[in-house]
Amino acid sequence: MNSLSDFVIVSAMLFGIGVYGLVTKRNALRLLFAVEIMINAANLNFVAFDQYLPSSVGPGSNALGQTFVLFSIALAAAEAAVILAIVVVAYRLHQDVDVSDLNSMEG
Secondary structure: OOOHHHHHHHHHHHHHHHHHHHHHOOEHHHHHHHHHHHHHHHHHHHHHHHHHOOOOOOOOOOOHHHHHHHHHHHHHHHHHHHHHHHHHHHHHHHOOOEOOOOOOOOO
């Protein structure tokens, strides 16, 4: 049986990988992937804390963490769709998705 600290450690490692990707990469798609990794780290924390922290009825019985994760997944999907649309427009205008080269969205 895994403990809460195991999940928190894995989540912290995922979040660290995401932060590293945000700081070091300049490609828009890699930045999107880094943000998605960070969101998944937060989702893992939500589910782990919901499972292991006691609630008023019993551990894991109110599914509040899973509810937050479902909303988070829906928001992440919408965020990914918007960012991918922006990336497509930026690529059509500049033939590159390097965010350091994209000063404006003008043609």
